[in-house]
Amino acid sequence: GTQYYRLRSSGSGRFGAFASLGNRPDMPGYLTELGASWTRLNYPLDGSPLTNALPFLEAGFNLVLTFNWREAGGVLTTYGTPGEWPNAGFPFLNRATYQQRVRDALTPLLPYLVLGHQVWVQCENEIGDASLAADGRYWRGTTADYLSQLGAFAEAARGLSTNFVIVLTSFASENLDTVLAPADPKYAFQTNRMITLLALGDYDAADLHFYGGTVDIPAKAAWVTARLPAGRRWCSTENGG
Numbered sequence: 001g002t003q004y005y006r007l008r009s010s011g012s013g014r015f016g017a018f019a020s021l022g023n024r025p026d027m028p029g030y031l032t033e034l035g036a037s038w039t040r041l042n043y044p045l046d047g048s049p050l051t052n053a054l055p056f057l058e059a060g061f062n063l064v065l066t067f068n069w070r071e072a073g074g075v076l077t078t079y080g081t082p083g084e085w086p087n088a089g090f091p092f093l094n095r096a097t098y099q100q101r102v103r104d105a106l107t108p109l110l111p112y113l114v115l116g117h118q119v120w121v122q123c124e125n126e127i128g129d130a131s132l133a134a135d136g137r138y139w140r141g142t143t144a145d146y147l148s149q150l151g152a153f154a155e156a157a158r159g160l161s162t163n164f165v166i167v168l169t170s171f172a173s174e175n176l177d178t179v180l181a182p183a184d185p186k187y188a189f190q191t192n193r194m195i196t197l198l199a200l201g202d203y204d205a206a207d208l209h210f211y212g213g214t215v216d217i218p219a220k221a222a223w224v225t226a227r228l229p230a231g232r233r234w235c236s237t238e239n240g241g
């Protein structure tokens with residue numbers, strides 16, 4: 001089913017929907033009927049063109065685009081291969097190649113920025129640290145690998161347009177539960193990891209996923225807000241419960 005989120009950003013308190021890969025041609029029509037103004041799409045950065053985003057922009061939506069790097073022959077395989085981890089992103093082998101693919105993907109979106117659309121671009125979904133948590137299914141690298149990738153991603157996107165908003169990887173709902181529970185065995189690991197990402201990452205907005213109840217959201221948002229560097233903000237692109 002469709003997942004809904006509320007994008008909390010300056011100048012927008014509107015709802016949107018998470019349309020996954022965006023490959024259903026009827027989805028923009030459904031979003032229009034729902035009164036949505038935003039949509040989030042996933043995009044495997046593997047050399048294929050980012051064509052599925054264009055119908056949403058043509059229909060007047062603002063976008064959050066979540067990229068994961070999976071180009072054959074272009075990934076570090078220290079912690080597995082794309083075949084073994086079909087939903088994961090991977091650290092790049094070559095920074096220049098990675099940045100060129102980011103530019104190739106984003107260049108067709110530049111005219112829509114001129115028209116006033118907001119396009120927020122996210123580097124990877126719900127990363128973990130594969131050197132410490134071997135079962136992480138969305139990122140097969142370390143925290144340091146991710147920070148390097150995020151820096152390259154942000155540099156490439158801003159080199160095309162400073163109107164792109166750079167989104168830090170999303171924090172999973174269960175990780176936000178953990179940092180509010182000092183007795184949790186994973187408390188120290190998750191707290192240190194998330195503080196490191198918030199403090200050292202090159203981004204404009206952090207992304208929080210909420211899959212509990214609404215009663216949990218204020219404390220989770222407050223925990224992140226208290227650790228955001230000046231000038232950064234947060235959004236939420238996945239919600240359910």
